[in-house]
Amino acid sequence: MLFNLFKKNKEEADTKEDAYLTLRIRETVRETADTLTVYFEQPEPFLDYKPGQFLTLILELNGKQERRSYSLCTSPFVDPFPGITVKRLEGGLVSNHINDQFFPGKRVTVMKPLGNFVSDYHSKNRRIYGMIAGGSGITPIMGIIKTILVNEPLSIVHLLYCSRSQDSIIFNEAIKGLQESNPGKLIVAHQLSQPKEGWEGACGRLDKGKVAAYFAEQLQDPGLESRFFICGPEGMMRSSQDALAELGVPAEAIRTESFYLEKEQTVAEEDTKDLVSRLVTVVLEGEEHAFDVVPGKTILEAGLDEGLDMPYSCQSGLCTACRGRLIAGKVTMDEDAGLSEKEIAEGFILCCSSKPADSEVKVRIE
């Protein structure tokens, strides 16, 4: 069924411009031993994206459709071609395929750019930006930094970036280049968890104390508005948020992007015994599709089983590709990390982690 969907997506790529695109690889650049940047030719019309958003790649591997999200590392204000940077994961299917098998000329089906890890920009803004990145979490932050530097002459960017060792600092040269061409506007503090000999900078993981100590000093000027962007391993993100909260940074000033969440045990088998199948109606591109969702299944899983071409990517509640608005009934959402508080208040749900909790539920995919 997934294979058929892939065929369907490919065939419809030209007609369903809104949802899917086919991009041609222009160039690949090895950033570190295990990280590759893939630049795409501009499609016609040009790819419409905000710095910090991500693409969902739809690949067919071993006869099965695979979808993975990758943040755009480029800025539409600066870079002529959009790019993603992919880090190999040990045993990872898609990240290794991209690192080994992506070459110029190859065509890739993607979903249009999505994501809330974005900012507003204005030439009059006078802000302190705090960027906190770990490993491949630098990817969306790179696009945002470039955009600030070109659009906000009065703002200052601090980048606190944790990598494993000197060799694994992604965009090391590009970051140095940005510092040189923007003196005093981009301040970078590298932190290495396993430095090699000769490293004189900060060592160890980025924890709450280090983040608090660094930004306590930078947030002294009450005249400057602050904005924070955090992307990296779960523990680093949590401790950074705790540190900023203690420094009095309001939650609205902090944006986070998670690439991966350790999955907790979902509904235990015995818990599902008391649950019943529920009728769910999904409104997709104006058409209503009603189907039963059996206990333990999400609305997305049941919709895909029905053969519906519902949008999705991470299937973990992170990327928002499966976002819909609840028009009737109630759902329980196991994971809502990808949604902002405003979206939740407006009735948005993530179909990949929502199960119906009412006899009739209606969701419009938006």
Ligand SMILES: Cc1cc2nc3c(=O)[nH]c(=O)nc-3n(C[C@H](O)[C@H](O)[C@H](O)COP(=O)(O)OP(=O)(O)OC[C@H]3O[C@@H](n4cnc5c(N)ncnc54)[C@H](O)[C@@H]3O)c2cc1C
């Ligand atoms: C919004 C968003 C943006 C992303 N942007 C980027 C990006 O810019 N660059 C990038 O390299 N990746 C990014 N990712 C992660 C990416 O989508 C994939 O999850 C990653 O490449 C692993 O896919 P895989 O097929 O290689 O691994 P899989 O074959 O899916 O997984 C292999 C094993 O690793 C575990 N795992 C999966 N993902 C991770 C992870 N990220 N960290 C730790 N363990 C994991 C799995 O549970 C499994 O055990 C992003 C994810 C999201 C949700």
Ligand code: FES
């Ligand atoms: S598919 Fe990513 S949030 Fe649902």
